[in-house]
Amino acid sequence: MAIRYAVIGTNWITDSWIAAAEKTAKWQLHAVYSRTKEQAEKFASKYACSNLYTSLDDLAGDRELHVIYIASPNNLHYDQAKQMLEAKKHVVLEKPATSTSAELDDLFRIAKEQGVYLIEAYRHIQEANYKLLRKIVVEEKRLGPIYGASFSYCSYSSRYNNVLNGETPNIFSLDFSGGSLVDVGVYPVTFAVALFGRPKTQSYVPTICRTGVDGGGVGILQYDGFGVQINNSKSYQSSAPCEIYGEKGTLTINFTTDIDSLKLWSPHTKTTEELAGPCKRVEKPNVNMEEEAAEFARILQEKDTNALQSLETISRNVLHVTESMRRQAGILYPADK
Amino acid sequence: MAIRYAVIGTNWITDSWIAAAEKTAKWQLHAVYSRTKEQAEKFASKYACSNLYTSLDDLAGDRELHVIYIASPNNLHYDQAKQMLEAKKHVVLEKPATSTSAELDDLFRIAKEQGVYLIEAYRHIQEANYKLLRKIVVEEKRLGPIYGASFSYCSYSSRYNNVLNGETPNIFSLDFSGGSLVDVGVYPVTFAVALFGRPKTQSYVPTICRTGVDGGGVGILQYDGFGVQINNSKSYQSSAPCEIYGEKGTLTINFTTDIDSLKLWSPHTKTTEELAGPCKRVEKPNVNMEEEAAEFARILQEKDTNALQSLETISRNVLHVTESMRRQAGILYPADK
Numbered sequence: 001m002a003i004r005y006a007v008i009g010t011n012w013i014t015d016s017w018i019a020a021a022e023k024t025a026k027w028q029l030h031a032v033y034s035r036t037k038e039q040a041e042k043f044a045s046k047y048a049c050s051n052l053y054t055s056l057d058d059l060a061g062d063r064e065l066h067v068i069y070i071a072s073p074n075n076l077h078y079d080q081a082k083q084m085l086e087a088k089k090h091v092v093l094e095k096p097a098t099s100t101s102a103e104l105d106d107l108f109r110i111a112k113e114q115g116v117y118l119i120e121a122y123r124h125i126q127e128a129n130y131k132l133l134r135k136i137v138v139e140e141k142r143l144g145p146i147y148g149a150s151f152s153y154c155s156y157s158s159r160y161n162n163v164l165n166g167e168t169p170n171i172f173s174l175d176f177s178g179g180s181l182v183d184v185g186v187y188p189v190t191f192a193v194a195l196f197g198r199p200k201t202q203s204y205v206p207t208i209c210r211t212g213v214d215g216g217g218v219g220i221l222q223y224d225g226f227g228v229q230i231n232n233s234k235s236y237q238s239s240a241p242c243e244i245y246g247e248k249g250t251l252t253i254n255f256t257t258d259i260d261s262l263k264l265w266s267p268h269t270k271t272t273e274e275l276a277g278p279c280k281r282v283e284k285p286n287v288n289m290e291e292e293a294a295e296f297a298r299i300l301q302e303k304d305t306n307a308l309q310s311l312e313t314i315s316r317n318v319l320h321v322t323e324s325m326r327r328q329a330g331i332l333y334p335a336d337k
Numbered sequence: 338m339a340i341r342y343a344v345i346g347t348n349w350i351t352d353s354w355i356a357a358a359e360k361t362a363k364w365q366l367h368a369v370y371s372r373t374k375e376q377a378e379k380f381a382s383k384y385a386c387s388n389l390y391t392s393l394d395d396l397a398g399d400r401e402l403h404v405i406y407i408a409s410p411n412n413l414h415y416d417q418a419k420q421m422l423e424a425k426k427h428v429v430l431e432k433p434a435t436s437t438s439a440e441l442d443d444l445f446r447i448a449k450e451q452g453v454y455l456i457e458a459y460r461h462i463q464e465a466n467y468k469l470l471r472k473i474v475v476e477e478k479r480l481g482p483i484y485g486a487s488f489s490y491c492s493y494s495s496r497y498n499n500v501l502n503g504e505t506p507n508i509f510s511l512d513f514s515g516g517s518l519v520d521v522g523v524y525p526v527t528f529a530v531a532l533f534g535r536p537k538t539q540s541y542v543p544t545i546c547r548t549g550v551d552g553g554g555v556g557i558l559q560y561d562g563f564g565v566q567i568n569n570s571k572s573y574q575s576s577a578p579c580e581i582y583g584e585k586g587t588l589t590i591n592f593t594t595d596i597d598s599l600k601l602w603s604p605h606t607k608t609t610e611e612l613a614g615p616c617k618r619v620e621k622p623n624v625n626m627e628e629e630a631a632e633f634a635r636i637l638q639e640k641d642t643n644a645l646q647s648l649e650t651i652s653r654n655v656l657h658v659t660e661s662m663r664r665q666a667g668i669l670y671p672a673d674k
Binding site: 147148150154156160164203205206207208215216217218219220222225226227228229231233235236237238239240241243245246247250252265267 | 484485487491493497501540542543544545552553554555556557559562563564565566568570572573574575576577578580582583584587589602604
């Protein structure tokens with residue numbers, strides 16, 4: 001039986017999730033929520049879905065729903081997820097899960113009390129090529145002892161033009177728990193945390209933009225015996241690849257998401273080997289969330305609490321890291337106060 | 338009249354300096370020093386040079402010499418340079434100038450007292466394409482406000498094989514003031530310091546190798562409003578380019594030395610422009626120090642104390658940064674004690 005789900009948030013990311021869920025044939029879009037009926041109708045008209053909600057109470061009360069996918073502005077995640085978990089709905093919550101670790105702890109506690117699952121939607125660590133990378137580095141230890149890594153996600157956002165023009169788009173707003181680190185910096189941070197665990201310490205030097213959030217910045221996660229460079233931005237672009245350095249070689253990865261190249265260079269043979277298979281990605285419509293949607297369905301259907309716990313640990317560690325980096329740098333949200 | 342100089346140190350770098358000096362036609366190799374007569378003869382036999390010294394006192398007393406080029410092991414730089422400056426010889430000192438800032442301060446003080454010049458041999462910031470880069474970023478401000486930068490020098494050293502085999506080559510020895518940061522990390526640090534000045538703070542997370550020095554590591558230089566990533570290594574390789582991020586674009590540079598590509602990408606036009614001319618580099622014999630040798634000769638002949646002072650400031654700032662990074666990370670030399 002397909003998993004019946006509703007969506008909160010009517011941005012492009014929700015369209016992407018729906019397209020990916022559909023491709024897996026494991027999910028069935030059952031309802032759409034939006035604050036206004038007009039917006040709900042407009043969004044739902046693209047899909048065979050006639051259950052429209054403008055009340056979160058009514059949505060939470062829909063007995064036919066198993067899962068709520070939430071992709072609203074960051075600052076609304078906590079209250080919305082809390083309400084849905086308390087109504088015993090599983091929740092797939094877009095990253096960044098919440099504004100603070102305290103909020104995330106609370107959501108995981110409620111989920112456990114209610115006997116439902118809370119999953120943060122980190123798509124990139126569900127990719128087949130990411131899993132291959134993890135196998136090479138962590139399980140097979142083909143790089144030998146790790147000497148360092150360099151992970152980045154720096155992509156100029158068209159909305160940064162609005163910032164330069166004096167506007168404050170949600171994702172560049174302190175009130176909406178925005179900024180580059182929590183929006184795209186989480187990709188390299190998750191990458192590090194999923195490979196190496198929670199760092200001992202972390203530091204962050206942001207470049208603060210007109211609206212008070214970080215337009216981008218550089219940081220270091222300190223592990224036992226090595227450091228991981230983090231570079232993230234929505235206000236500048238980088239074409240540098242990601243790299244993991246080890247005694248037995250350097251692994252060069254095209255990017256922290258949508259991996260389609262894993263090149264392993266050996267200092268001993270001076271040769272480079274390509275290890276990645278083709279990336280599961282279709283540009284238009286954007287269905288690079290398919291592996292994620294399939295895995296989350298599997299976890300729900302098989303009640304795979306080990307996988308669930310492992311994702312929970314990653315989510316907690318990532319938020320611990322980004323919250324610490326953000327606060328050190330003086331980037332404070334209303335939820336921090 | 339050609340500048341008569343002697344060399345201390347008979348490694349490949351001295352051959353490289355001699356080849357570069359010869360190409361400029363401004364320098365004349367007058368004497369070779371080595372601890373043993375055999376080594377001095379062997380080295381000098383490649384050149385038309387018959388003045389061989391095995392005594393530093395005798396070398397210092399040679400009245401025909403204008404300049405001493407010193408490329409001995411790092412830990413010997415201070416004493417040797419001091420003796421030559423006190424004998425009123427100009428000194429060109431290979432990087433890293435000294436083990437500590439206190440030693441460098443002392444050398445600059447002596448040089449001034451004696452009325453001679455002390456120049457640290459940072460060849461990469463004398464390259465024509467580096468000077469073009471500096472013009473683009475600092476003078477013309479074509480990137481607009483700076484948002485960050487990422488500079489690296491990570492190249493697997495064949496001598497790291499010796500380290501893995503249980504040996505301690507000089508450059509990996511604490512006693513010889515070695516390690517990756519002072520040997521190759523100085524290239525990205527000098528790059529940053531020459532472009533942006535002395536950072537407000539600096540941090541370093543090294544990976545320590547068997548011999549107690551850093552085989553490599555990552556750091557951040559914090560400037561007003563942005564951070565500069567530093568990645569350096571002699572124990573792992575990186576193929577990532579260097580980048581400077583600004584409001585008006587990203588400048589991608591092939592490497593911190595031997596620059597032959599400066600690509601400027603604009604977020605507004607989404608186009609990339611190549612700005613670099615051909616790199617002045619001949620692989621064999623290695624004469625990528627020609628621009629440096631020509632500039633140092635010019636400074637000496639024209640008594641260009643402005644240029645001299647500017648290089649002194651860079652040398653002081655670089656050593657201040659690397660010494661702070663190194664000590665924070667617990668990498669201590671005999672000279673630190």
